[in-house]
Amino acid sequence: MPRRAGLTAQKVVELGLSVVDDAGLDGLSLARVAEAAGVATPSLYKHVAGLPDLRERVARVVLAELTDRVREAVIGVSGDDAVRALMHAYRSYLVEFPNRAALLVSPPAATEPGEDLLAVVLAVLRGYRLEGSEAIHAARVLRSSVHGFASLEAAGGFGYREDLDESFRRLAVIVTTGLRTGAGLP
Amino acid sequence: MPRRAGLTAQKVVELGLSVVDDAGLDGLSLARVAEAAGVATPSLYKHVAGLPDLRERVARVVLAELTDRVREAVIGVSGDDAVRALMHAYRSYLVEFPNRAALLVSPPAATEPGEDLLAVVLAVLRGYRLEGSEAIHAARVLRSSVHGFASLEAAGGFGYREDLDESFRRLAVIVTTGLRTGAGLP
DNA sequence: GCCGCTAGGCTAACGTTCTTAGCCCAGCGC
DNA sequence: GCGCTGGGCTAAGAACGTTAGCCTAGCGGC
Secondary structure (H helix, E strand, C coil), X not given: CCCCCCCCHHHHHHHHHHHHHHHCHXXXXXXXXXXXXXXXXXXXXXXXXXXXXXXXHHHHHHHHHHHHHHHHHCCCCCHHHHHHHHHHXXXXXXXXXXXXXXXXXXXXXXXXXXXXXXXXXXXXXXXXCCCHHXXXXXXXXXXXXXXXXXXXXXXXXXXXXXXXXXXXXXXXXXXXXHHHCCCCCC | XXXXXXXXXXXXXXXXXXXXXXXXXXXXXXXXXXXXXCCCHHHHHHCCCCHHHHHHHHHHHHHHHHHHHHHHHCCCCCHHHHHHHHHHHHHHHHHHCHHHHHHHCCHXXXXXXXXXXXXXXXXXXXXXXXXXXXXXXXXXXXXXXXXXXXHHHHCCCCCCCCCHHHHHHHHHHHHHHHHHCCCCCC
8 A cells, every 4th residue: 555545536536436336326425435545534635625526526427428428329320210329328328327317417417518418419319400499499308208217217216027128119219209200399 | 382392203204395495305404304393303213213214204205295296187187188287297396396306216206105106197198098018118108208307407407598398398299199199119 | 866845645623413322201091 | 199101302422524734755956
């Protein structure tokens, strides 16, 4: 164990992320992160401003990771295929890391970094020739659907043993069909 | 101030609910509830088993309230009207009490009490002649959509100034159309 | 090679919160 | 009037977040 642990803000956030994965958002404490880092709790204050700051940073990383996944998933596809790929990537991320779902509905995830994700969604929707306000409304429909499904699934919010993949497939069909045919337009 | 405060578990939970409304789920602490009740913190343990128990009870009450609202909203209507009424009631509840959204994705809200809400959703879907597995999948689609929209709205997750009512209206049209026309069925 | 600065660790200490243990009395039933 | 019990209390301890202040490893300049 070196006298200097060589921590950085980034490493602290990464450890925070793994604590969230292990123990849930409620389990994210400076004490646990410090233990994982092999460091005394107050030492973390050299890298982050406190627990709220850590939570915010972790939320930003999660949103950025999710955005990257989604962005990669829609490269080279368009139209219904792109929407399906986007939805699948979003859901897969939360299936893989269910404890991170709670971080996606919080102020930091809701504002600036969220704009990158929105940009990806809007890009996908250009395949439907949607622009301006139309595209914003459509983006909200799309994100609501996939976020709702993935959040409820991550929280274990679906009882019954019916196949979740099948439910999600139907959601995707309904959303793609609705967006493609312009359902809901004035 | 009477020597006996005359607390009950129900009153403790109600105070917990108002603390959540004022200060968010993170702000829910036994200390605050005790203060609101005019009582010392340990006294609460005569009525609830601790903070996790209080959170669970509050979550159950919220889900029950939401279910009641939704149930009332769909009385006497059917088909698309019923689905729209259900979605509107769900969203309105979270617009009125945004801090309660976080309680709807948690184990207690996800299991038994959630079945009552599911039952209402399934009843509404009978207007589409959906039964058995078909109805379960459709219920998931419906709940995902409305829950996702309402959660993101409650968290302030929608930037841009486009009219949220209009976005929600389009979501409703897409969902009702999709369910009515059987989109997504094999 | 030495000197000093600073980044990054530490300990000490405090306030808040949850929780348990145990006391004590108000008020009801007999 | 007497005793039981439910529902309050205080005391105390553990965990956590946070602040203050110290101390030194290790680098850059001379």
